[in-house]
Amino acid sequence: MIDKRVKSIAEAMQGIKDGSTVMFGGFGAVGHPAHLIDGLIEQGAKDLTLVGNNAGSGRVEPLVRLLAAGRVRKIICSFPRSAGSVVFDELHKAGKLELELVPQGTLAERIRAAGAGIPAFYTPTAYGTALAEGKEVREINGRHYLLEHAIRADVALVEAYQADRWGNLTYKLSGRNFNPIMAMAASLTIVQSQHMVELGDIGPEDVHTPGVFVQRVVHVPYGGPASNLATAG
Amino acid sequence: MIDKRVKSIAEAMQGIKDGSTVMFGGFGAVGHPAHLIDGLIEQGAKDLTLVGNNAGSGRVEPLVRLLAAGRVRKIICSFPRSAGSVVFDELHKAGKLELELVPQGTLAERIRAAGAGIPAFYTPTAYGTALAEGKEVREINGRHYLLEHAIRADVALVEAYQADRWGNLTYKLSGRNFNPIMAMAASLTIVQSQHMVELGDIGPEDVHTPGVFVQRVVHVPYGGPASNLATAG
Amino acid sequence: MTATAARAPATAEGVKPWSRAQAAARLAQDIPEGWCVNLGIGFPLLVSNFVKGREVIFQSENGIIGMGGLATAETIEPWLVNAGKQNVNLVKGASIVHHADSFGMIRGGHIDLCVLGAFEVAADGDFANWTTSLTDGVPAVGGAMDLAVGAKRLWIIMDHTSKDGRPKLLERCDLPLTAPKAVTRVYTNLAVLDVGPQGFEVLDMAPGLTMEELQAKTGAPLRRKAS
């Protein structure tokens, strides 16, 4: 019987090595596997390269505590600096945290490419900007494109809404974001899921991530991301 | 009010020009928009380039009749020759139908690339084979890859299971196949749908093709593809 | 211009600059029913308040097609946020995709219009909106570069001048570009301008403003749009 469920976050995080590249899902707090990142802090792996959209804010959330603990060598992301990204700012200014800044769509496509066996592709994004520096330019049908390479990971940390024992997943609403493509792009995909369901409960047409992409699932019924009703522009 | 529904197949096919590139969905008969291809025969556009997985079989189905009518200059596909592909074989042997033979995964990825704004990408598929002839080879991290270019279309013909007035679509089971990626890759995406549903009837997480990719929808409740219970290997 | 777009106070010279809401409403007038539109965070997001009665589909780059307004305490759904991480509602007909599909939609030319803010816009359509310095502090880029090159049209909405009165419409951008030759139209508190083959073309001006006054606040030559 295929059973990818593990009993604890500690078990889910076993074997992550120093020097690993670790992807984490989420767009802000939504679809972000905060409990697994907490588990990664406990687990102890260091010299990590992180791949995700944001670099966290405040000083309390697990992603920020992982950074603050000096466990991350480099972060690949599109939006490191935001209101409250104080720890990232401090570490980066102090030269203690390398940044590879990638436009959000290029980041998503590079991750998807890794999962889909595409080593590199051309994109119009960032041509003619400072982020094109050092990148190969190619003209195709009169337009200029940059060559971008796939980003593979050793580990992907994913938040799902439902999971079954095969690792079939669904995501809730905009919690989907980077999670499905990261699940494809890593050798070891670890999932925290709000709900565990029986095999077959997710209809074949409703599976967002086939279990083939998933190695471990842990049940984390934490209730959902904090709300943000702020109306500020 | 956005309303992409049209009343007839004739109306759906309006404006397709001679010389157009036309994609058609389907893997064999499943998810194949046979009624729209019938409509294309009626509509009259000629000198077409077709893009799809198969080249039809027998002499009766619309795809084959479109070929037999001399309306197709070239076909880009992965599996033109199969038991019963007599019309394709005749035309191709007679030099009346050009073939671009593309491995199935490369075909799918080239179509997806067009829809996703990726002009070209590298793939390991077909490296070192006769189908690599004339293609750029690049070594990336010690492995060899071919450069492949996006395939865009003027028109995509798609079969859906459900559609609403915005053009949001679902596909049934393996009827999904090439349809979602072709819907993204054409300037004019025309859909024949088994069922028309009210806006909102398809849940936001259940839409397979967002209506943004669709221009016209026509209701064709034909009942489904013919079954094939053959057990022959 | 709708009743909800309150007028900004007249200036000393009798010119009545448009308020942010008025500029957003002016832009919204030019969005036809049926377009799929991505609005940047902040000023651009105001545009969504002024398309009532028309079906315009708002896309958010985190994978929402068919975004409604900001959520209220009654409608809140924790798993649903916009690009600014604010909780939002969905409209009927909405759909959800993952990030690669969302940016495939953007980069692939399926978004009719993107509206962004900017620090600077140049007469050839270059614009800068992502960082004021590559050396001082850490920039964030987000999805702006993808939206700029991918959407069928890129319109900028911004104040006509910076807080200290310097023109933001220029011959050339000084700041690091978000994308070259991308902007097709600019909406400010003073004017609506197309980026034409010869530079900025004025389509509309705030009440009481003359071409001379507008030119004085603009760092590149203006001409009237031939009608």
Add this chain to the structure above:
Amino acid sequence: MTATAARAPATAEGVKPWSRAQAAARLAQDIPEGWCVNLGIGFPLLVSNFVKGREVIFQSENGIIGMGGLATAETIEPWLVNAGKQNVNLVKGASIVHHADSFGMIRGGHIDLCVLGAFEVAADGDFANWTTSLTDGVPAVGGAMDLAVGAKRLWIIMDHTSKDGRPKLLERCDLPLTAPKAVTRVYTNLAVLDVGPQGFEVLDMAPGLTMEELQAKTGAPLRRKAS
């Protein structure tokens, strides 16, 4: 070897070649529970009959993950076909993806095993299975080239010799390649062979067969696999 895999008749020399079903069953023995497996049309598809009692996930390149057996008149679902366009069933836990995602899964290395038939397999892992001629008639390629380079393991199942008795295991392929250096193991009616660094290594032979007899039917040097 299961009871359902009927034995082929013994040859004149006392050798008992495996039947197609036996070869398929022999291959199936080597598939551990939990693998995701893509089976080619024809001979390879027989393998699915011999994994009963273990959860093995069958993928079909037209977007099915979790394919069951062939459909019957009772279970038929017209919108569900395998890569050979035959109607099939789904198992509990199955999922459906579109063609680009299906081949992303294949090319991206997420399929544990692909089993294909072949015309020829070479001692360095080259193989040919898509066309016997590039000039005579029109070839079809389908998904074989993607599967060959993408799956974690490529096993070939085929008769050891052609119908006219010529070896299909060769030093080099004569026919147009499907992929270079792709095959890792071969199952025939006579033997199971690994493609090792020095060429074919015999893991198992049909009852009564000697290495000399097997070598006589093989177009490349054989050695026993070191155990």
